[in-house]
Amino acid sequence: MRRSIKKVAAGLLATMMIGTMLTGCGGGNKKDSGSSKKETSEINIGFSQVGAESDWRVANTKSMKSALTAKNGFKLSFADAQQKQENQTKAVREFITQGVDVIAIAPVTETGWETVLKEAKKADIPVITVDRQIKTSDDSLITAWVGSDFKKEGVKAAEWLIKEKGKEKGDVNIAVLQGTIGSSAEIGRTKGFKEGIKDQKNFKIIASQTGEFTQAKGQEVMESFLKQNKDIDVVVAQNDNMAFGAIDALKAAGKTPGKDVTIISFDAIKAALKKVQSGEINAEFECNPLHGPRVAELAKKIMKGEKVDKIQYVDEQVFTKDNTTKEVINKRAY
Structure with missing residues (x-):
């Protein structure tokens, strides 16, 4: 039973006891009119956000x-x-100490949460994870998760690349800018992309390193890739900010992004879609950051004692120069 329901039950029990005593003392059969249900009052929610490492994360926080x-x-x-x-x-x-009703977490990594989540469960506080997932040995520690199918995003990127370069006779050399190692986005996109290209014998991942989802680190790692490998045909950046860093590094090396080197990126923020339109990014795989409304809806249902689906995927699409119009960009909320 949720904490809110427990509070109501405790209040009703106390009222019944007081009512019984009043009846014995000639107080009559007055019904309690002061009890209230949690679902009609304010829901206290604590949200722990990863940080502000990217434009996507800023949009997620705003939502x-x-x-x-x-x-x-x-x-x-x-x-x-x-x-x-x-x-x-x-x-x-x-x-937990504050006694919030719901906890929401956008976790840095998937592991290392067991102990504190058990503390939340002991306090009877439901936990909603946002964007990245958490792996635990006890499935009941997480009430629901809202986010993207990261593995599917990686598979889509592989499928797009096969259509574009799958018929080339020579090797297609690929450099991958990974996100934060151990994060759901990094794990899913890496696994999905690798599985998607496994049958393409001419597709070679010749470099792979984390750019930590930041533009500065993405540029630094891309510069290192270019010093070690002269023939990079494709860059897969696991978020837009790293893609921006890679583009800067390529330009500094005298290469034309989107032409000399194919750029694949994830997130599809407004600034990235402008680069799709200009041709600097060849394909964008959306990762929708607007999780706020879904989390709010879930929290309300949970506090009412309603059953919710544990997995809550958001809708996403793929952007290329063919479908990235000025109107699409202007309507973008992030």
């Missing part, structure tokens, strides 16, 4: 804050982990 407002029935406690899991663990423990 969460916009949905979890007092006007929408929420009291939000927000904690920026600055990309450190220890900060997230500390924040979750603080949420």
Whole structure:
């Protein structure tokens, strides 16, 4: 039983006991009119965000804050982990101490959460994970997850590349800028892409290293790739900010992004779609950051005691120069 329901039950029991005593003392049969249900009052929710390492993450934070407002029935406690899991663990423990109704986490990595999530479960606080997933030995520690099918994104990228370069006779040399190692996005996109190209004997991943989802690190790693490998045909950047860094590095090396080197990226933020339109990025695989409304809806249902699906995928699409118009870009919310 959820904490809110427990509180109501405790209140009703106390009221019944008081009513019984009053009846024995000549107090009559007055019904309690002061009890209230949690679903009609403010929901206290604590949200631990990875940080602000990318434009995508900033849009994700904005979506969460916009949905979890007092006007929408929420009291939000927000904690920026600055990309450190220890900060997230500390924040979750603080949420538990505060006695929030729901905890939401956009985790830095998938593992290392068992202990603190058991503490949340002991406190009877449901946990919703956002964007990246958490792996635990006890499935009940997570109530629901909202995010993207990262492996499917990787598979889609592989399928697109096979259509574009699958018939080439020579080797297709691929460099991969991975996201934060151990994060759901990195794991899923890496696995999906590798599985997708496994039957293409001429596709060779000649370099792979984390760019930590940041533009500066993406540029640094791409510069290193170019020093070690003269013939890079394709760059797969696991987010847009790393793609921007790779583009800067390629230009500095005298190469034309999108022409001399095929660029594949993930997220599809507005700035990246402009580069698709200009031809600097060849294909964008959307990762929708607007999770706030879905999280708000889930939190309300959970607090009412309603059953919710554990996996909540968001809708996404693929962008190339053919379908990336000025109108599409202008309508983009992130």
